[in-house]
Structures are given as structure tokens and as C-alpha cells.
Amino acid sequence: MSEAADRLAEVQGHIDDAAKRAQREASEICLIAVSKTHDAQAIRPLIAAGQRHFGENRVQEAAAKWPELRAETPGIMLHLIGQLQSNKAEEAVALFDAIHSVDRSSLVQALAKACAKAGRQPQLFVQVNIGDEEQKGGCGVAGLPRLLAEAKDAGLTIDGLMAIPPADIEPAPFFALLDELAERHALPLRSMGMSGDYESAVMLGATHVRVGRALFGERG
DSSP states (O other), rough: OOOOHHHHHHHHHHHHHHHHHTHHHHHGOOOEEOTTTOHHHHHHHHHHOOOOEEEESSSHHHHHHHHHHHHHSOEEEEESSSSOGGHHHHHHHHHHHEEEEEEEEEHHHHHHHHHHHHOOOOOEEEETTTTTTTTSOOOOOGGHHHHHHHHHHHHHOOEEEEEETTTSSSHHHHHHHHHHHHHHOOOOEEOOTTTTTTHHHHHHHHHHHOHHHHHHOOOO
16 A cells, blocks of 8 residues: 555544544545645545545635646545635635635625526535634634524525634534534534544544645645
8 A cells, every 4th residue: 555545544544433432424524635735746646545535725726736636536526624715706616615614794795606606506614713713714603693694695505614723722622612503503514623633523523524744744
């Protein structure tokens, strides 16, 4: 097996174990390989190993490398996991299968217009600023009901919630809170957990985990 295949098997094994401990089916959890800053040469071995879901932070970076990779391998699903500027909404709707960072009214309106124009809607997650951190994007917990209502009024379907817990703090309570918020609003999907904490996220209800370092190794 290649090094990429070994890493993928290891991460998938940890997901399987965490799901089993939580009495969940591992098939319920989507592993997103965070390919931001990695070039096509670094991504191809993971594709060859069977990985099909990939996450990017920037529309421009994704547009530069993914059309060729998707032409080589049908069935790849692209997730936008970084902040999205409203003026990039049309390009994002055309390129991505899921957008995990819906976080404000202006973006809801821009996405609604872009989806109507394109005749398609990616899977959408509202990003929640779960730790109420000034430096992070995301809708505040208190503002979540209003933003969900605005999205519904605009004709958008919100499928789930996404969060990034504060660094250097035990993430489990934040994962549990996101799971509770998703349950409260009858949203089936929870995008939470990264390389250092995805097992905990799986045990607390994650349906999508975003893993970069554990799959690609440390950046140079």
C-alpha cells in the first residue's frame, strides 16, 4: 500500500472504532480530506486510495486545481469549508457540492440568488461560532434561529450545522452543543471534528469530519 493509502486506512479505522463505541454505523460518517494548500500531485495518491470527498478553503484555489482532477476521476465531491465572500457565491455554487460556512444574512441572499440562477443547490451548513470567539466566522448561537428562518424564506434548504471549537480547550462540550442545536432545529447533519479531535466528534454525533494533517502529513 502507498503511504496515502496507509494514512487513509488508519483514519478510517479510528472513525470505525469511534462509531462502534458510540453504537453508530461508520457508514453514517463522511470523511472529508482537507486538501487546502496541497497541489494536485499531493492529492492524487489519496484519490488513488479511494478517497472521494475533499475540502477546500478558497474558491480560487479550488477552481485552479479541481477541474482537472475531477475530469480524471468522476465521483469526487468538493466541500467548501472556509469563509465565503458574498461576491464569490455564484462561483462557489457552480464548483462545490457542499458549502459548510453559511454564516450571515448577506451570504444567504447571495447564495439564494446564485442557486436560482444555476438551477442547483449544494448541500448547505450554517457555521456556528460555537465558542463565541471574535476572531472566528460563524453565526452566534443566539442568532441561529433567525438565520435559519432567513434561509428558509430565501428558498434555501439548510442540511446541517458546522463548528470549529476554540483551540486548546476540550472540544467535547462544544461538539455536544452543536449536536443539541442541530437536533433542536431538526437538521440531520453535523460537520465537526478535525485531525486532533475527530474521534471525539464522531462519538458526539458528527456526520462529517474534516481531516487534513492526519491524511496529508505535516505541511512543509
